[in-house]
Amino acid sequence: MCKACDNGWGTCRTLHECQVLDDFQGLHARIVKADAIVLVSPVYWGDLSESAKAFTDRLRRCEASAREESKLAGKPIIMVASAGGTGGGMITCLQSMERWIQHVRARLFDLIPVNRWSRTYKLSAIRDAAQALASGVEAK
Numbered sequence: 001m002c003k004a005c006d007n008g009w010g011t012c013r014t015l016h017e018c019q020v021l022d023d024f025q026g027l028h029a030r031i032v033k034a035d036a037i038v039l040v041s042p043v044y045w046g047d048l049s050e051s052a053k054a055f056t057d058r059l060r061r062c063e064a065s066a067r068e069e070s071k072l073a074g075k076p077i078i079m080v081a082s083a084g085g086t087g088g089g090m091i092t093c094l095q096s097m098e099r100w101i102q103h104v105r106a107r108l109f110d111l112i113p114v115n116r117w118s119r120t121y122k123l124s125a126i127r128d129a130a131q132a133l134a135s136g137v138e139a140k
Contacts, residue, residue: 001054002061012061016071024058031059032071035137036109038130039097040080046089047096048081056100064103073105076136078129080112087115109133 003010003020011019018024031037041052048056063070079101081093090113101108110129114122 002058009061009065012058013065016062016066016069018058018062020058024055027055028059028062034075036076036078036133037072037106038078038080038133040082040126041093041097043081043083043089043093046092048093060100060103063105068105070105075106076109076133077101077106078110078112078126078133079108080114080126082114082119084116087117090115109136 002018005011005019011017018028039052039056041048044050047053059072063072079094079097081090081097083090083093094111094113098108098111110133112122112126112129114126
């Protein structure tokens, strides 16, 4: 979880690195090196799961403060919101995901909602989207 260090911002604002030393640094480095990102989260109360939210919040603080220099700028991303139960909350979760993409200046490749009724055919859609994403990355 973000600790909002110092006066609410720590090294995330100036150095674009989180000063809380844990596994986040390695994950951040791997995401920066990746050609593309696929992030899947269950929907909790119309938003990302707590762990996905904590991770994306920390990543956003490091990258969004870099503005155009964000290491995620232009990086293509697929986001998947998977809702159980009533299937509600997928769209508000995807809206949060889309805002996050805008903040870190990445490039939206696709937003995919999934619920228990659409799961079977959406798994094919996710696979197809990931293959199209990989083909586009390989073409560079």
